Ligand SMILES: [Ca+2]
């Protein structure tokens with residue numbers, strides 16, 4: 001009996017120790033936020049310069065069977081107003097896109113992952129997202145960046161984000 005109890009206790013302890021998202025990623029539309037890297041690898045700021053802006057990103061998957069244009073979709077970060085709408089970019093059915101904070105040329109890489117760039121000159125995803133739930137909502141085109149739920153297709157929540165670590169939503 002004692003060993004059974006110990007085993008149960010060990011399982012419970014493991015459940016608490018392993019970071020598991022509160023719920024699996026979901027969407028009410030074609031686009032779903034699946035992962036996020038809120039804290040870019042390395043120092044965010046060096047010598048007063050924002051660095052590795054593109055090391056901060058979130059990942060969106062087209063879960064539909066049709067190509068979807070990202071244009072106008074609003075990433076609403078709950079703690080701020082960096083809600084610039086996504087650029088025009090055709091994401092094929094089933095494809096995945098990394099939405100980077102900094103600048104670059106939107107493209108598909110050799111591994112088939114797509115990349116689009118928001119063009120910000122500073123980091124915008126909070127490294128400590130423990131104060132809000134969710135921390136990021138992807139809203140349909142025409143939605144407001146008002147930190148509210150209206151228009152939400154998919155969302156992601158994280159707590160304190162480790163340096164350079166990617167989290168499942
Ligand atoms: Ca960040």
Ligand SMILES: [Ca+2]
Pocket residue numbers: 076077078079080081082083145146147
């Ligand atoms: Ca916002």
